[in-house]
Amino acid sequence: MQQDHPLVREVYPELVAELVDLLESEGERELAVCARDLRLVGECDCADDFCQSFLTAPHPRGRPYGAGHRCVPLLPSQGMLCLDVVDHRIVYVEVLDRPPLRRHGAGPRM
Template sequence: MEQEPPLVREVFPELIDELVALLEAEGERDLSITVRDVRMVGECGCGDDFCQSIRTADHPDGQPYGPDHRCVPLLPSTGDLILDVVAGRIVYIEVLGRPPMRRPAQQLDLPA
């Protein structure tokens, strides 16, 4: 049986906490609830050093998301956070120009 991808909140809990707060501030209540349950399907993989974006659903190769797609730009204190939403589902989290995100396991390895 194939294992499900991890929840983004398990990999980057601080990012999800920030997204919840920003979505609430933008009046995006439904998205602020569903962002807690998005799964990390993969990282962007573009190779740009300013990009830490996360795929939360499979993307149609070379194809646009379709007519039910909308972008939800948020206003973080640093960098850019933009959600791609299709039919009410978050399919991509753009994380651009921000300090490196740390996974919980990496945080444990830091000296005190």
């Protein structure tokens, strides 16, 4: 079922390249590898202008991530990027105060 979701690196190649770079410079090699294979599972629906966050794993709405969850804040040149990681898996990419992401390929339309 996961296969139905597009690869984030095909939809937002620039963003994934940046994530991989930032993760490698943080010493998060394992996550840098995961970042290449993330799938775009859903978009954040908060409707805030500055927010372009997205889900990379299905997660029940409003449910805490629970044990094994950690936050990985990154230091991009612009805005804020933060990953939610559960059991070594990236489940959510927070993209805040960033220029509009450019979409490539055949991702789901807004």
